[in-house]
Amino acid sequence: MRHPFATVAVAAMLLATGCTSSPEKAAPPAETSKAPTTDYSVWTAGRSTPIADPLYPEKGNAGLDVLHYGLKLDWKPDARVLTGVATLRIRPVAAAPEIRLDFTGLTVDEVTVDGKPATGTVEKAKLVVPAPVVADRPVTLTVSYHGSPKQVEMPSHRGDASEGIGMRSSKDGVLWTMQEPWGALTWYPVNEHPSDEALYDMAVTVPPGWTAAASGTPGKVDGNTFHYASTDPVAAYVTTLAVDRYKRIEQTGPRGLKITNFVVPKTDDRYLSTLKKTPQLLEWLEERLGAYPYPSAGALLNGSFSAMETQQMLSMGRESFRRADLRQFEAVLVHEYAHQWFGNSVTPKTWTDLWLNEGFATYFQYLYEMRLYGFDKAYLEKYLRERDAELRREVGPPGKPKAGTFAESNVYLCPAAMLKELNDALGDKKFFALTTAWAAKNRNTNQDRAAFIAFVNAETGKDFTKLIDSWLDSPKTPA
Known part of the structure; x- marks a missing residue:
C-alpha cells in the first residue's frame, strides 16, 4: 500500500512541511471450469x-x-x-x-x-x-x-x-x-x-x-x-x-x-x-x-x-x-511494484512485521525519487531523521505496532530509514546483492523479523542485530 499521508516526493514534502436486507437473488454465473479433481x-x-x-x-x-x-x-x-x-x-x-x-x-x-x-x-x-x-x-x-x-x-x-x-x-x-x-x-x-x-x-x-x-x-x-x-x-x-x-x-x-x-x-x-x-x-x-x-x-x-x-x-x-504532479503517480507505481518482491513474494507471517513490506517498498521509492526529483543522499538522510523522530513520538516505533494504528506512517518511513543505514554500512553493491538474495531465496514464503536478521547476518558476515532492532524498537531515532 502506498504511503498513507504523503503522496508527494520526499523533496516536496520537506519543502512544504505539510446489514441491510439482501437484494433479489441473481442468476448464478455460468460453469467455466473443468470437472473437479480430488487430487x-x-x-x-x-x-x-x-x-x-x-x-x-x-x-x-x-x-x-x-x-x-x-x-x-x-x-x-x-x-x-x-x-x-x-x-x-x-x-x-x-x-x-x-x-x-x-x-x-x-x-x-x-x-x-x-x-x-x-x-x-x-x-x-x-x-x-x-x-x-x-x-x-x-x-x-x-x-x-x-x-x-x-x-x-x-x-x-x-x-x-x-x-x-x-x-x-x-x-x-x-x-x-x-x-x-x-x-x-x-x-x-x-x-x-x-x-x-x-x-x-x-x-x-x-x-x-x-x-x-x-x-x-x-x-x-x-x-x-x-x-x-x-x-x-x-x-x-x-x-x-x-x-x-x-x-x-x-x-x-x-x-x-x-x-x-x-x-x-x-x-x-x-x-x-x-x-x-x-x-x-x-x-x-x-x-x-x-x-x-x-x-x-x-x-x-x-x-x-x-x-x-x-x-x-x-x-x-x-x-x-x-x-x-504525474511524477507522484510514477513514484507510487515504483512503490507498488517493489511490493511484488517485498510483501507479495516474501510475505510477513503476521501483521506485526508489516514493516518488512512497507519499509522496503518505501526505501526503493525514495531511491527512485532521488533520480526523479534530483535530490541526494544527504538530503534524504536529513528528511528521514527529522520525520522518523516525529513519527516515533506520534505513533511509536515500527516494530511494535498497535492494533488501532494499522499501516500508519511509522511502518513506512522508519524502517526505510533503517534500510538506508544498512545501505550506507554495506555500500550499494553489497546492499543490492543482499536485497536480491532475500527476495530470491525466500520466494513464495512467509518471513519475520528474526528470519530477516539471521539472513542479513549470514549473508554479510557481520552482526547487524543491534542496528535493526534499535531502528524497529526504539522510542527515539537511533544515533
Missing part, C-alpha cells in the same frame, strides 16, 4: 503454515490451510448484485468440529462439503459450516452466495481509512476493492490472514461493454467471462477485482514479460504516458532486486483514494492523483 497434490504450491495473528486474532483461522480458491463470479451493474460460487480446497491443520472462515455482508444460498449438502451460517463476520474435519485430510468446501458487497472498517487513523476497506460499488455499477489488512471477506469466503497464502482461479462474468480486471495472470475471455489465474501463492489482502468500462492496454516488459493495464478511456487518459513507462520502471527495479517474481504484471485504475500492491495487477486509485 489435492496439484495445489501443493498453495500449502502454508497458518498462525494466529497477535494484533488481530479474530481474523483468519490457524487451523485451516486453504490451498486453492476457485471463484466463479457474476456482477450485475444495474442491480449492483454480486453472485458467486467459491470452491475452496482446504487442508485442515488440526481436527475441528466445524469449518470457520471469514465472510460478511452477503447471503449464503448453498453449501456443500466434499459434494454433500451442508449448512452455513454467517455471524460476526464468520462463515461457520458444522462439518467435522481431520488434520491433513483435505476437504472441498463449495459456497454459493449473492448480495451487494459492503465495506468494513479499517483499524487505522490514516487519511484514506474513512473509505472503509473491502469491495464497493458506485451508483453507476462500477465495482472495485481495496483490502488491507482485510476485506476479501466482503466478496468471497476466505481465511483472511497473510500466513495462509493460496492459489487462485477466477472467472468473472459481466454484461457486454464491461470488463473485469483481477489479480493474477490474465487468461482467456469467453464471451463476457474473464479469466485470471495465480499459480504463485497469494495472500488474500493482495487479491483484487474491478469491473468497469475498461480499455485493455498491453505492453512487453523485461525478458518478454507481459504487462496489461486497464484504464477507462478519457477518465484515465492523463495516466497513459506514465503507465507506458512500466517496462523501464521494472527494469530499474530488476537491476536492484533481481528478476520480477511473477509471469505477468500490470495495473488497473479505480475510484479509490489509495493505491495497493495487489499481486500481478496493481490497484491504483485515480482519486489520489487527479490533481497531482
Whole structure:
C-alpha cells in the first residue's frame, strides 16, 4: 500500500512541511471450469503454515490451510448484485468440529462439503459450516452466495481509512476493492490472514461493454467471462477485482514479460504516458532486486483514494492523483511494484512485521525519487531523521505496532530509514546483492523479523542485530 499521508516526493514534502436486507437473488454465473479433481497434490504450491495473528486474532483461522480458491463470479451493474460460487480446497491443520472462515455482508444460498449438502451460517463476520474435519485430510468446501458487497472498517487513523476497506460499488455499477489488512471477506469466503497464502482461479462474468480486471495472470475471455489465474501463492489482502468500462492496454516488459493495464478511456487518459513507462520502471527495479517474481504484471485504475500492491495487477486509485504532479503517480507505481518482491513474494507471517513490506517498498521509492526529483543522499538522510523522530513520538516505533494504528506512517518511513543505514554500512553493491538474495531465496514464503536478521547476518558476515532492532524498537531515532 502506498504511503498513507504523503503522496508527494520526499523533496516536496520537506519543502512544504505539510446489514441491510439482501437484494433479489441473481442468476448464478455460468460453469467455466473443468470437472473437479480430488487430487489435492496439484495445489501443493498453495500449502502454508497458518498462525494466529497477535494484533488481530479474530481474523483468519490457524487451523485451516486453504490451498486453492476457485471463484466463479457474476456482477450485475444495474442491480449492483454480486453472485458467486467459491470452491475452496482446504487442508485442515488440526481436527475441528466445524469449518470457520471469514465472510460478511452477503447471503449464503448453498453449501456443500466434499459434494454433500451442508449448512452455513454467517455471524460476526464468520462463515461457520458444522462439518467435522481431520488434520491433513483435505476437504472441498463449495459456497454459493449473492448480495451487494459492503465495506468494513479499517483499524487505522490514516487519511484514506474513512473509505472503509473491502469491495464497493458506485451508483453507476462500477465495482472495485481495496483490502488491507482485510476485506476479501466482503466478496468471497476466505481465511483472511497473510500466513495462509493460496492459489487462485477466477472467472468473472459481466454484461457486454464491461470488463473485469483481477489479480493474477490474465487468461482467456469467453464471451463476457474473464479469466485470471495465480499459480504463485497469494495472500488474500493482495487479491483484487474491478469491473468497469475498461480499455485493455498491453505492453512487453523485461525478458518478454507481459504487462496489461486497464484504464477507462478519457477518465484515465492523463495516466497513459506514465503507465507506458512500466517496462523501464521494472527494469530499474530488476537491476536492484533481481528478476520480477511473477509471469505477468500490470495495473488497473479505480475510484479509490489509495493505491495497493495487489499481486500481478496493481490497484491504483485515480482519486489520489487527479490533481497531482504525474511524477507522484510514477513514484507510487515504483512503490507498488517493489511490493511484488517485498510483501507479495516474501510475505510477513503476521501483521506485526508489516514493516518488512512497507519499509522496503518505501526505501526503493525514495531511491527512485532521488533520480526523479534530483535530490541526494544527504538530503534524504536529513528528511528521514527529522520525520522518523516525529513519527516515533506520534505513533511509536515500527516494530511494535498497535492494533488501532494499522499501516500508519511509522511502518513506512522508519524502517526505510533503517534500510538506508544498512545501505550506507554495506555500500550499494553489497546492499543490492543482499536485497536480491532475500527476495530470491525466500520466494513464495512467509518471513519475520528474526528470519530477516539471521539472513542479513549470514549473508554479510557481520552482526547487524543491534542496528535493526534499535531502528524497529526504539522510542527515539537511533544515533
